[in-house]
Amino acid sequence: MGPIKKEDVMNANLVKILDPYSAAVLGFNVAILPDAKEQAITDNIRIFTNNVIYRLLEDYIEYAEIRKAEETAKGLSELILPAKLKMIPDFIFRNSDPAVFGVHIEIGTLYPKVTLITADGKKARRVHQIQDKGKTLEKAVKGSEVAISIRGIEIGRDINKDETLFVNVPESHVRQLMGKFLDELTVDQKQALREYIILQRSMQHPWWGM
Template sequence: VIEASLTKKEDRFLAAIIAFNVKVTEEARELAREYGVPVFEGNIIYRVVEDFAKWYHEMHEREKRQTLEKLILPGAIRILPGYVFRRSNPVIVGVEVLEGRIRRGVPLMREDGRKIGEIMQIQEHGKPLNEAEKGMAVAISIRGKVMVGRQIDEGDVLYVDVPLDHIDILLSKFKEDLSEGEVELLKKIRRIKIKMRS
């Protein structure tokens, strides 16, 4: 148990005890619980290994989901002509999600990299949503110092302002979870942000 708990510092997903065809004492079980080390036991080896593999996969997936929830994901939207419901304070417009996804609370920028505000709300047919994906047409409200007709116009394409460190993490650790379009969009957003810096 102590050895498994030490392994946890290096790779917490390998910190487990596989007990095949042996009895785990109550003392060892209690110690494992105390150190947060799972115990997989049984008399049929492939079942014990299957249980461990299932746990291992579930833990990886949960960690991946938790990390992804903290990251700002890429998205591109187009302001639909004729669907400006409010020009400022906050701006309320109809948009089409061209690529990726948009979430409440994410910052938006123009194609030149200028920040325009943050998505406050997303609605589809009057129902609030937390997220909208590629292909959806929704209404959004944007909080910020922005006005339709000045900083943005009908037909404009806006991008989720993904921080550069989030782009690096997404492309290095989560590329296989993104569509080809989302990967290309991340690269485009990176180019916009780098150009804006120079």
């Protein structure tokens, strides 16, 4: 009874050693104390709260099932990898149909066919192609300045010409990247992942990606 406390999170962290899928804190119609929220982020423990008991249980069961499914992923090549890029305002080649514009890859590695979002969470749709001097590229690494094309958006209406963009990595992929694949990421990919998690937690909830 009562609000979720730091001790509740610490107890869940002990359970994680034996059963990582049960390592969560569930609260029915209760508040979360600030020190509990901080401890949850430190220990990577997910907290679920809801005022409707069956929805609380559904949320937790769905989470546990997704976590178990994530363990079956075959390798890093199956996951969407993080990247952060900055649009170059002086290199807007086409505003739409498709939009073609220059970007600077600040951190991470950009691949075709990934979806982008802006720094305030707006979807910028999927990267169709990456090009450099007319040559189609399979990827663009940190420090590159390349042109990308995106169908279904209009620069000036859907996105501005100087947006900071992130690859939209699904939460299930983030958990795997932060877990068993973390050592396989480059230093700048890890930085891109950290910044992306901070962005998502600011827009959604403090334990997004756990």
